[in-house]
Amino acid sequence: MEGFTTLLIVLGVFILFAILGYNRLVRLRNMAEKAFASIDAMAKKRYDLIPNLVATVQKYMEHERATLTEITEMRAKAVSGNLSDNEKVDLDNKISRAMGGIMVAVENYPDLKANQNFMQLQGSLNEVEEQLSAARRAYNAAVTDYNNACQMFPSNVFAIVFGFKTKRLFEVSEKERQNVDVKSLFGS
Amino acid sequence: MIHFFMKTLQEFENFFNQDMMPDMEALDARRKTVVKRGTTIVLVTLVGLLLTSVVYFSLDISKQDNNSFFYYIIIMAVILITGIIFGGTWARDKTFYYDFKQQVIEPIVKFVSPDLTYEPKNFVGSDSFQRSRIFLNRVDRYSGDDMVHGKVDKTQIWFSEIKAEYKTRTTDNKGRTKTTWHTIFRGLFFIADFNKNFQTSTVVLPNRLGRGFLADFFKKMNLSRREKLVKLEDPDFNKHFVVYGEDQIEARYVLSTSLMKRITDFKEKHPNHLYISFVNSFLYIAIAYQKDLFEPSYFKKLTRFSLVQEYFEDIQLAVSIVEELNLNNRIWTKQ
Numbered sequence: 001m002e003g004f005t006t007l008l009i010v011l012g013v014f015i016l017f018a019i020l021g022y023n024r025l026v027r028l029r030n031m032a033e034k035a036f037a038s039i040d041a042m043a044k045k046r047y048d049l050i051p052n053l054v055a056t057v058q059k060y061m062e063h064e065r066a067t068l069t070e071i072t073e074m075r076a077k078a079v080s081g082n083l084s085d086n087e088k089v090d091l092d093n094k095i096s097r098a099m100g101g102i103m104v105a106v107e108n109y110p111d112l113k114a115n116q117n118f119m120q121l122q123g124s125l126n127e128v129e130e131q132l133s134a135a136r137r138a139y140n141a142a143v144t145d146y147n148n149a150c151q152m153f154p155s156n157v158f159a160i161v162f163g164f165k166t167k168r169l170f171e172v173s174e175k176e177r178q179n180v181d182v183k184s185l186f187g188s
Numbered sequence: 189m190i191h192f193f194m195k196t197l198q199e200f201e202n203f204f205n206q207d208m209m210p211d212m213e214a215l216d217a218r219r220k221t222v223v224k225r226g227t228t229i230v231l232v233t234l235v236g237l238l239l240t241s242v243v244y245f246s247l248d249i250s251k252q253d254n255n256s257f258f259y260y261i262i263i264m265a266v267i268l269i270t271g272i273i274f275g276g277t278w279a280r281d282k283t284f285y286y287d288f289k290q291q292v293i294e295p296i297v298k299f300v301s302p303d304l305t306y307e308p309k310n311f312v313g314s315d316s317f318q319r320s321r322i323f324l325n326r327v328d329r330y331s332g333d334d335m336v337h338g339k340v341d342k343t344q345i346w347f348s349e350i351k352a353e354y355k356t357r358t359t360d361n362k363g364r365t366k367t368t369w370h371t372i373f374r375g376l377f378f379i380a381d382f383n384k385n386f387q388t389s390t391v392v393l394p395n396r397l398g399r400g401f402l403a404d405f406f407k408k409m410n411l412s413r414r415e416k417l418v419k420l421e422d423p424d425f426n427k428h429f430v431v432y433g434e435d436q437i438e439a440r441y442v443l444s445t446s447l448m449k450r451i452t453d454f455k456e457k458h459p460n461h462l463y464i465s466f467v468n469s470f471l472y473i474a475i476a477y478q479k480d481l482f483e484p485s486y487f488k489k490l491t492r493f494s495l496v497q498e499y500f501e502d503i504q505l506a507v508s509i510v511e512e513l514n515l516n517n518r519i520w521t522k523q
Contacts, residue, residue, distance in 0.1 A: 038437055123521040127384070130520070134440035141419050141436070 021158035028146040035139035042132040050075045060112040136170045143167045211291040216490040225279035233271030288484040303338045310335035311348040312377045320472035322463045325372045329353040334482045340510040347378040347506045349481045375477035382471040388434035392464035395430045422448045442466045
C-alpha cells in the first residue's frame with residue numbers, strides 16, 4: 001500500500017512538471033510567434049511607403065526605371081498575402097536590397113536629394129528600417145528563449161514528448177551588424 | 189552634416205590663461221582675504237578662550253567664589269559668540285559664492301558651448317526626475333543647483349546637479365520617533381530630446397547582479413516595475429547594464445546596436461554609476477557622484493588650472509553625451 005502511495009506521489013509530481021513544462025513551452029512559442037507577427041507588421045509599414053517613394057523618385061531617376069518597376073512588382077506580391085513565412089522573408093530581403101540600391105543611386109540626383117518630400121520619405125524609411133531591425137532582434141531574443149527551452153534539460157524532455165521544434169533565427173544581415181545608417185549611403 | 193566639435197583640454201587651458209585669468213586673480217584675492225580674516229578670527233578667539241582659562245584656573249578663583257565657574261562659562265560663551273559674529277560679518281564674503289558661479293562656472297559653460305545657458309540656483313525639477321522612471325522610490329526631499337540648458341546643434345539638453353531623498357520613521361521602545369533620510373540619487377541629472385520618437389518607457393540600469401542563470405532569474409523578478417526585462421544581444425553592454433522595457437520591440441528600436449555600443453563606450457570611459465531611461469521621446473541620464481559639483485573651496489587656489497579643469501571636465505562630460513550617443517543624428521522623422 002505504501003509503495004502505491006509513493007508511486008502516486010511520484011506520478012503526481014511528474015504530471016505537475018509536465019503541465020508546467022508544457023505551458024512554459026507554449027508561452028515561449030507564442031511569444032516567438034507574436035514577435036514574428038510584429039516583424040510582419042513592420043514590413044507592411046515599409047510596403048506602405050514604397051508607392052510613395054517610387055512616385056517621388058521616378059520623376060528624377062531615369063536610369064533606375066527597371067529597378068523601380070521591380071520593386072513595385074515585388075511589393076504587390078508581398079501585400080497580396082498567401083505567402084509562406086520563408087517566402088516572406090526572402091521577398092523582404094530582396095526588397096531591402098533593391099531599396100538599398102535605389103538609395104545609393106540617389107547620390108547621382110542632387111535635385112532629388114534636396115527634395116523636401118523625398119527627405120521626409122527618407123526619414124520615414126530610416127525609421128521603418130530601424131523598427132524592422134528592432135522587431136527582428138526581438139524575434140531572435142524570443143526564439144532564443146524558446147530554443148533554449150526546447151534543447152535544455154529538463155524542458156527538452158517535454159519538448160520532445162509534445163513535439164515542440166526549434167525555430168530558425170533571423171540572420172542579421174551584414175548591414176545590420178554594422179548598423180550603417182542609410183544617411184551614410186547618401187554621403188551627406 | 190554639421191558636427192558639434194568638442195573643445196579639447198588644451199583649448200580650455202589657453203582660454204583659462206587668456207580670458208579667465210584676470211577674474212580668477214581678483215576672485216582668488218578675495219578668497220585669500222576670507223581665509224586670512226577667518227584664520228585671524230579663529231586664532232584671536234582661541235587665544236581669548238585660552239587666556240580666560242589660564243586666568244581662571246591659575247588664579248584659583250574657583251576656590252574663592254562658588255559662582256565663578258558660572259562666570260567663567262559666560263565669558264567663554266561671549267568670546268565664542270563674538271568670534272562667530274565677527275567671523276560672519278567681517279571675514280565672510282557674502283557675494284563670493286555667486287561671484288564664483290558667475291565668474292568661474294558660467295564662462296566655462298559658455299566656453300563649452302556658447303548656446304548653453306547657466307543658472308546657478310536653478311535645477312532639473314523633481315517632476316522630470318520622477319517622469320524618468322529610473323528611480324521609483326517616493327521622493328520626500330529634493331534639491332539641486334547648477335542648471336545648464338540649451339541646444340547642442342540640433343539637440344535640446346538640460347542638466348543640473350540634484351539630490352533626491354526619501355525618509356523613514358522608526359519608533360524606539362520609549363516612543364521616540366526618529367526620522368532617517370536616505371539618498372535615492374545624488375549627482376548629475378541629464379535630459380535630452382531624443383532623436384527618435386517612441387511611446388513606451390525603456391530603462392537601462394546598472395547590472396548589479398552579474399550574469400548567469402540565477403542573475404537572470406532575479407532580474408526577471410523585478411516586481412516593482414511595470415517594465416519587463418529586455419534581453420539584449422550585446423554581451424559587453426549586458427555586462428554593465430540590465431534593461432527593462434514596456435515594449436520589447438520599442439526597447440530595441442530605441443537601443444539600436446550602435447547606441448548600445450556607444451553607451452558601453454561611454455560607461456567604460458566613466459566609472460560612475462550610470463542610469464539611463466527613454467520615456468516619451470526624451471532621454472534621461474543620471475550620473476552618480478559622491479562629491480558636490482561646481483562648488484568653490486576656500487582652501488584651493490583658483491588660479492591653479494587643475495581646479496578649474498575639474499569643473500570643465502564635469503560640464504564637458506554632460507555635454508559630450510550628445511556627441512557620444514550621436515543624438516544629433518536626425519535621420520528619422522523627428523527633427
